[in-house]
Amino acid sequence: MNLFVIGIGLIGGSMAKDIKRLRPEVAIYGIDTSPAHLKEAMALGIIDNKSTYSDLPKADMVIVTIPVDVLVAELPKILDAVKDDAVVIDAGSTKSLLCKTVEDHPKRRNFLACHPIAGTEYSGPSAAIEGLFQGKTNIICEVEKTAFKLQERALEFFQQLGMRIRYMNPEAHDRHIAYVSHLSHISSFMLGKTVIDKERNERDIFDMAGSGFESTVRLAKSSPAMWTPIFKQNKQNVVETLEEYIQNLEEFKRMLIADEYGAIYDEMNNTNKIREILKGIIPLIKQ
Amino acid sequence: MNLFVIGIGLIGGSMAKDIKRLRPEVAIYGIDTSPAHLKEAMALGIIDNKSTYSDLPKADMVIVTIPVDVLVAELPKILDAVKDDAVVIDAGSTKSLLCKTVEDHPKRRNFLACHPIAGTEYSGPSAAIEGLFQGKTNIICEVEKTAFKLQERALEFFQQLGMRIRYMNPEAHDRHIAYVSHLSHISSFMLGKTVIDKERNERDIFDMAGSGFESTVRLAKSSPAMWTPIFKQNKQNVVETLEEYIQNLEEFKRMLIADEYGAIYDEMNNTNKIREILKGIIPLIKQ
Structure with a gap:
């Protein structure tokens, strides 16, 4: 062959x-x-x-x-x-x-x-x-x-x-993959950018970075030549996921400003169910 | 002793x-x-x-x-x-x-x-x-x-x-750690929430999740009992980092809607310098 x-x-x-x-x-x-x-x-x-x-x-x-x-x-x-x-x-x-x-x-x-x-x-x-x-x-x-x-x-x-x-x-693929892949890449790139921008004025900040930071910004190392056309082709779905993500971040910020710590606890506790979900996918990833 | x-x-x-x-x-x-x-x-x-x-x-x-x-x-x-x-x-x-x-x-x-x-x-x-x-x-x-x-x-x-x-x-510690640790946790929790919320109506979505998603949502497994009081005590710094992060995400969304793909490429390319930064911290983490 x-x-x-x-x-x-x-x-x-x-x-x-x-x-x-x-x-x-x-x-x-x-x-x-x-x-x-x-x-x-x-x-x-x-x-x-x-x-x-x-x-x-x-x-x-x-x-x-x-x-x-x-x-x-x-x-x-x-x-x-x-x-x-x-x-x-x-x-x-x-x-x-x-x-x-x-x-x-x-x-x-x-x-x-x-x-x-x-x-x-x-x-x-x-x-x-x-x-x-x-x-x-x-x-x-x-x-x-x-x-x-x-x-x-x-x-x-x-x-x-x-x-x-x-x-x-193809339509279901593009809609779903926007959530579990494209959004992860944007959240990671923008997290990296936020910290790099801050670091310009504050040296030493990366001395304090641990494995948690490394894990969440890992995807910010990805290739722009590969990812720019992906975001372009899946623009509509990606914009939608970004809007939902930003809305969730805004709501978290609002709760923090309003001192609603019970609600913040509940929100994180509900999201902890990602543990069970990841248990299902990690064996596939790590195989 | x-x-x-x-x-x-x-x-x-x-x-x-x-x-x-x-x-x-x-x-x-x-x-x-x-x-x-x-x-x-x-x-x-x-x-x-x-x-x-x-x-x-x-x-x-x-x-x-x-x-x-x-x-x-x-x-x-x-x-x-x-x-x-x-x-x-x-x-x-x-x-x-x-x-x-x-x-x-x-x-x-x-x-x-x-x-x-x-x-x-x-x-x-x-x-x-x-x-x-x-x-x-x-x-x-x-x-x-x-x-x-x-x-x-x-x-x-x-x-x-x-x-x-x-x-x-202590003040410099709390200001810097908000960027490299506290913000990572919130970005991860809210990413997990965004996808879990979506998954309620769309089964199978997690079948499509790979190692990138796993990496960016790993911190969403963290303990709410530990993290709620951290966010409370560091509220002012955390709100500030969240505002900068949301602003960067909004700008990314704006560029996408305006079809400014050259600028999106440049943004990701600039953020790629996180590779060099992580090279400095990964040996410490992995030791």
């Missing part, structure tokens, strides 16, 4: 690493706009060959792991280039615009819209790690629009990576 | 565990309003004896690790009870009100105001772990108000736990 990975970073690189280990007979071709990343991926043994779109007709499977704005522009061209029985899989964090963009493409049946919920705050080929997808959730959208035998090939691939599958429509 | 720990939870229990290992000759007495916690601490071997305030005159060192509202009420009584050459150390997350409360106490020189920046989101004796303080920062306030030989005894103790010391006045 010829596997093409377009965008050799954390996600594509980690998938390639797993497949190389599990199915050594697979030939892995890498395509990337960055010659440095391609060179690095070769040096790290993540890919077997540097490649270009002109080789795409050789592909049996294409994994497209590039920022979502580039993905929307490139996916139609990739579908144009592949042969009739190739399956093209993406890993974008937004699904509505992408699915809409290719809905009338003559090779729509060659495409499977996916979002593997996995990653770290790092990027590039050197961030690729083995076993990243083990036990993680992969959201698949509009599965019925993909050719049956190509669905099968993709699902076998995800099974080899150890992923569990959830099916969802 | 007789060491008394008042409040056998995560912090006091972890200190006792380290001292038991490092200085087996020290006799450790536990005082707690919860008979269940005392029994658990005995069963776990964290303390050698269950005790009460009536035994306090035997103490050479007293560690007071109780919620900050109880601390303000109890510290004067504890100082009343100890002998003249005993040192009393606290570990409260706020320092101004406490220092003010005991400023005219006849045994003020027996007290050393401390805030070890260490912990997890768990509480109670079973949460106590060895080595929790290794490499962590301990903020000491108003050191000049403590008797010199008692400072020495306390510093030797902190050195044995592996802590690095920073000296600060």
Whole structure:
């Protein structure tokens, strides 16, 4: 099998690493706009060959792991280039615009819209790690629009990576992911900004930072090139989650100013149920 | 040496565990309003004896690790009870009100105001772990108000736990810690609340949560009994940090609504410098 990975970073690189280990007979071709990343991926043994779109007709499977704005522009061209029985899989964090963009493409049946919920705050080929997808959730959208035998090939691939599958429509995906992923990133970025702005005038402040701060601002290390187009494509949902989040912060501030400590206690106590919820997801994350 | 720990939870229990290992000759007495916690601490071997305030005159060192509202009420009584050459150390997350409360106490020189920046989101004796303080920062306030030989005894103790010391006045402590700790907790609690509220009508949402969400809401597992009085005592600083944080979130929302993606990119790119800042603190946290 010829596997093409377009965008050799954390996600594509980690998938390639797993497949190389599990199915050594697979030939892995890498395509990337960055010659440095391609060179690095070769040096790290993540890919077997540097490649270009002109080789795409050789592909049996294409994994497209590039920022979502580039993905929307490139996916139609990739579908144009592949042969009739190739399956093209993406890993974008937004699904509505992408699915809409290719809905009338003559090779729509060659495409499977996916979002593997996995990653770290790092990027590039050197961030690729083995076993990243083990036990993680992969959201698949509009599965019925993909050719049956190509669905099968993709699902076998995800099974080899150890992923569990959830099916969802693109609109529900984008609405839900705004809460559990996009909002977390904004809250973390703005927390980092608030403290950095303060630190300009108050040195030593970071001497006092502990593991709690580190945990809540970890996502503020994420790549702006990846996240700006995600927020743009999911603007409506993200604005809605931000409004609800700001409203909750405003209400907390109001209670504090009004000395309503009983209500503050109750609010935190109710939110403690996140413990039980996280107990359900941590085993999946830590696997 | 007789060491008394008042409040056998995560912090006091972890200190006792380290001292038991490092200085087996020290006799450790536990005082707690919860008979269940005392029994658990005995069963776990964290303390050698269950005790009460009536035994306090035997103490050479007293560690007071109780919620900050109880601390303000109890510290004067504890100082009343100890002998003249005993040192009393606290570990409260706020320092101004406490220092003010005991400023005219006849045994003020027996007290050393401390805030070890260490912990997890768990509480109670079973949460106590060895080595929790290794490499962590301990903020000491108003050191000049403590008797010199008692400072020495306390510093030797902190050195044995592996802590690095920073000296600060109580007002600066409370102002800075609002940014790097108290705000992180509120942002996390309100993020948890926003998603839980949404999830009431939308099942399956947590199926989509990954390690990013887990990291940003981890602190929402924290104890309301511990955190409510912290927010109360540090109200003014916390309200100020909340206002700056909300303002940054509002500005992010405004940029998103106005399609100012270049500015959004720049904002995240600037905040990425948190990477370098965290590089400085993570080795301390992870040690």
